[in-house]
Amino acid sequence: MSEQTxxxxxxxxxxxxxxxxxxxxxxSYKDIGERLxxxxxxxxxxxxxxxxxxxxxxRRYRERLEQTLESLGALSPARRLEQYVxxxxxxxxEDGRICLCTVLAAxxxxxxxxxxxxxxxxxxxxxxxxxxxxxxxxxxxAFQFSGPPAEAAxxxxxxLEGAMLLARSSRDPGRFESITCRSVDxxxxx
Amino acid sequence: MSEQTxxxxxxxxxxxxxxxxxxxxxxSYKDIGERLxxxxxxxxxxxxxxxxxxxxxxRRYRERLEQTLESLGALSPARRLEQYVxxxxxxxxEDGRICLCTVLAAxxxxxxxxxxxxxxxxxxxxxxxxxxxxxxxxxxxAFQFSGPPAEAAxxxxxxLEGAMLLARSSRDPGRFESITCRSVDxxxxx
DNA sequence: GTCTATAAACTGATAGAC
DNA sequence: GTCTATCAGTTTATAGAC
Numbered sequence: 556m557s558e559q560t561x562x563x564x565x566x567x568x569x570x571x572x573x574x575x576x577x578x579x580x581x582x583s584y585k586d587i588g589e590r591l592x593x594x595x596x597x598x599x600x601x602x603x604x605x606x607x608x609x610x611x612x613x614r615r616y617r618e619r620l621e622q623t624l625e626s627l628g629a630l631s632p633a634r635r636l637e638q639y640v641x642x643x644x645x646x647x648x649e650d651g652r653i654c655l656c657t658v659l660a661a662x663x664x665x666x667x668x669x670x671x672x673x674x675x676x677x678x679x680x681x682x683x684x685x686x687x688x689x690x691x692x693x694x695x696x697a698f699q700f701s702g703p704p705a706e707a708a709x710x711x712x713x714x715l716e717g718a719m720l721l722a723r724s725s726r727d728p729g730r731f732e733s734i735t736c737r738s739v740d741x742x743x744x745x
Numbered sequence: 746m747s748e749q750t751x752x753x754x755x756x757x758x759x760x761x762x763x764x765x766x767x768x769x770x771x772x773s774y775k776d777i778g779e780r781l782x783x784x785x786x787x788x789x790x791x792x793x794x795x796x797x798x799x800x801x802x803x804r805r806y807r808e809r810l811e812q813t814l815e816s817l818g819a820l821s822p823a824r825r826l827e828q829y830v831x832x833x834x835x836x837x838x839e840d841g842r843i844c845l846c847t848v849l850a851a852x853x854x855x856x857x858x859x860x861x862x863x864x865x866x867x868x869x870x871x872x873x874x875x876x877x878x879x880x881x882x883x884x885x886x887a888f889q890f891s892g893p894p895a896e897a898a899x900x901x902x903x904x905l906e907g908a909m910l911l912a913r914s915s916r917d918p919g920r921f922e923s924i925t926c927r928s929v930d931x932x933x934x935x
Numbered sequence: 936g937t938c939t940a941t942a943a944a945c946t947g948a949t950a951g952a953c
Numbered sequence: 954g955t956c957t958a959t960c961a962g963t964t965t966a967t968a969g970a971c
Contacts, residue, residue: 562936580770581855583964597937599966651854660910661851664841665771678914702927709920710904710927713911717903720850724868730899737892737900741931752954773946786948787955795947 563601565591567612575652579609579662579670606667613673616655617680624684632692633743639685640735643715647731653719660716681712689742699744707742714738753791755781757802765842769799769852769860796857803863806845807870814874822882826932829875830925833905837921843909850906871902879932889934897932904928 560568569590573582584595584605602608623642627635646654656677659666666674685708692698700707718734750758759780763772774785774795792798813832817825836844846867853861875898882888890897908924 577855578768578770578852580768581852584966585964593936594938595964596939596966600936603966605965657910658851660914661848662768662771663913665767675914678911701930706923706927709908709911709924713907713924714900714904715907716910717905717907718899720847720906721868721899721903723853724850724865733896734899734903737896740891774948775946783954784956785946786957789948790954793948 562591562593566598566601566608567615570608570612571616571655572652574612575646575648575655575658576650578658579666606669609667609670610673613656613659613670613677617673617677620677621680624680631697632688632695633697635688636685636692636739636742639688640715640739643719643735644731647719647722647728649728651723653723654716657716657719678712682708685711692742696744698742700742711738711742752781752783756788756791756798757805760798760802761806761845762842764802765836765838765845765848766840768848769856796859799857799860800863803846803849803860803867807863807867810867811870814870821887822878822885823887823933825878826882826929829878830905830929833909833925834921837909837912837918839918841913843913844906847906847909868902872898875901882932886934888932890932901928901932 566587569587570582573586573590584598588595588598598608602611620642624639627638630638643654646652656674659670659674660678663671663674682705686705689698689700689707689711690704693700693704715735715738718731718738721734722728722731756777759777760772763776763780774788778785778788788798792801810832814829817828820828833844836842846864849856849860849864850868853864856864872895876895879888879890879897879901880894883890883894905925905928908921908928911924912918912921
């Protein structure tokens with residue numbers, strides 16, 4: 556074991572970090588290759604086109620979240636929601652990285668079809684999971700809110716996304732914490 | 746009167762609509778010129794560089810909001826907040842346009858300095874105005890919330906931005922309404 | 936698997952005619 | 954003010970040597 560990471564994975568890692576910071580169209584094969592010390596033409600061996608790379612990238616990003624959420628199954632709804640927010644806190648970095656799909660959502664109309672579909676699938680996963688957890692939390696008396704659970708989930712997710720954009724724009728990472736803490740508190744029962 | 750709109754204004758209008766839909770880097774001088782039936786080189790006469798156009802664009806966008814907010818001075822805090830949301834509803838279109846600065850915020854690190862500063866100024870305006878209205882509403886008993894008014898304003902603005910991204914990504918404009926309605930309701934006193 | 940070389944298209948931008 | 958012509962730089966992508 557202890558084998559070194561394969562090039563395909565390292566390409567996805569580099570592309571992910573760059574796109575989280577700059578967006579899909581502002582990142583080129585040349586930018587990605589430089590992080591690995593290879594030429595841009597070599598990337599086409601691993602990913603025939605940028606669309607392939609983009610779609611694979613978002614798919615991996617979603618599957619990673621799926622695994623994280625599955626590992627939370629045994630916790631209480633309140634704990635699960637806290638760990639969900641913690642997962643997002645981990646993708647926010649001081650160098651300007653925020654959630655990959657928040658950045659891609661802003662480029663929606665210019666994304667290649669396959670990439671856009673993966674982004675939509677990511678948000679669907681978030682909405683479905685949040686709806687379930689929030690509903691379960693209310694049934695157990697831990698959460699309190701009016702209206703359909705799905706709408707409460709939309710509000711939670713929208714606030715989470717906006718928090719990352721605002722925190723980065725204001726150069727104040729602490730703002731992400733302030734907003735998400737209040738967002739979780741708003742759901743809690745008195 | 747009834748003079749036709751000057752070219753500079755029409756260029757700003759075209760650029761605004763295109764960038765709201767596609768983002769800053771995905772819109773070229775050629776794209777903008779085509780909407781007016783002129784060549785891309787002609788645009789440089791009105792705006793020497795793309796940075797000049799971008800900064801002027803966001804400045805106008807902010808000043809327009811400033812005027813809208815000033816016209817709301819006589820209303821109650823609850824009414825002012827409703828009209829604020831209505832102003833945002835007006836920039837959301839079925840063709841994929843959302844708030845100009847929400848799109849630009851996602852491209853933050855790749856924006857020319859002057860454009861980025863104008864975007865930050867736009868959010869500062871929103872935060873300051875919301876903080877004031879929310880605080881006044883609480884003093885009058887119309888709103889209810891815990892903690893600093895500035896933080897409640899951050900949450901409101903973050904939710905508003907995220908709502909536009911989610912509504913567009915899901916191809917469901919109604920989602921913007923659902924989210925913002927709940928966002929306003931959350932502030933209201935029982 | 937990675938390289939060099941190259942293509943074809945596009946970008947923001949400038950010079951100068953009209 | 955808008956045009957044509959042009960530039961230098963960039964992009965994604967391909968062909969073929971090693």
